[in-house]
Amino acid sequence: MPGGHRRREVARGARSRVTDGAHPDGPPQAPPPPGVRVPVADLGPGETRIFDYDEGGWDQTGFVVNHAGRLYVYTNRCPHVPYSLDFGDGELMSLDRRAVMCANHGARFDPAxxxxxAGPPIGRSLSALPFERDGDAIVVAVRPRAQRSS
Structure with a gap:
C-alpha cells in the first residue's frame, strides 16, 4: 500500500483493528469501513463462509459464497420458513456445489x-447483504455482533 504498510487483525464478527505502519510524514491512512470483516482470500469456487452479525439486538448469521469466481453475500435464513439454511454445521451448498441449499426443506437457490x-419457496429469494472488497477480505455492511461478557 503506498505510504506504508498496514496489518489487520481479524476477530470473527468483530470490527477489525488496523495497525498503521506509515511514516509520520506519509499520507494519513483511511480507517477501515464499518461493518463485519470476513476473510475471503482462501474461499474457492463453490465454497461458503459463515459470519455473525447483530440485527436489531438479535444474533444473526450471514454467509459469503464464491460462485464462478465472484462473491455474493446473503443472510443465512430461508425465505420459506425463517430458519438457518444449514443445521449449524456451515454446510450451505448442494453436493454438486452449484446451488445454495436449505437443509430443512431441500430448497435450492441460485448463488448469483x-x-x-426448486423447493417450497420457488420464485422467492434470499436476502442479499451489501458489501465492499477490502484487500483479502470483504466488509459486510451490517452491525458486528456485540461481545458478551461471561
Whole structure:
C-alpha cells in the first residue's frame, strides 16, 4: 500500500483493528469501513463462509459464497420458513456445489441471484447483504455482533 504498510487483525464478527505502519510524514491512512470483516482470500469456487452479525439486538448469521469466481453475500435464513439454511454445521451448498441449499426443506437457490429455483419457496429469494472488497477480505455492511461478557 503506498505510504506504508498496514496489518489487520481479524476477530470473527468483530470490527477489525488496523495497525498503521506509515511514516509520520506519509499520507494519513483511511480507517477501515464499518461493518463485519470476513476473510475471503482462501474461499474457492463453490465454497461458503459463515459470519455473525447483530440485527436489531438479535444474533444473526450471514454467509459469503464464491460462485464462478465472484462473491455474493446473503443472510443465512430461508425465505420459506425463517430458519438457518444449514443445521449449524456451515454446510450451505448442494453436493454438486452449484446451488445454495436449505437443509430443512431441500430448497435450492441460485448463488448469483439468490432466487429459489426448486423447493417450497420457488420464485422467492434470499436476502442479499451489501458489501465492499477490502484487500483479502470483504466488509459486510451490517452491525458486528456485540461481545458478551461471561
Amino acid at each position: 441471484s439468490g432466487r429459489c429455483f
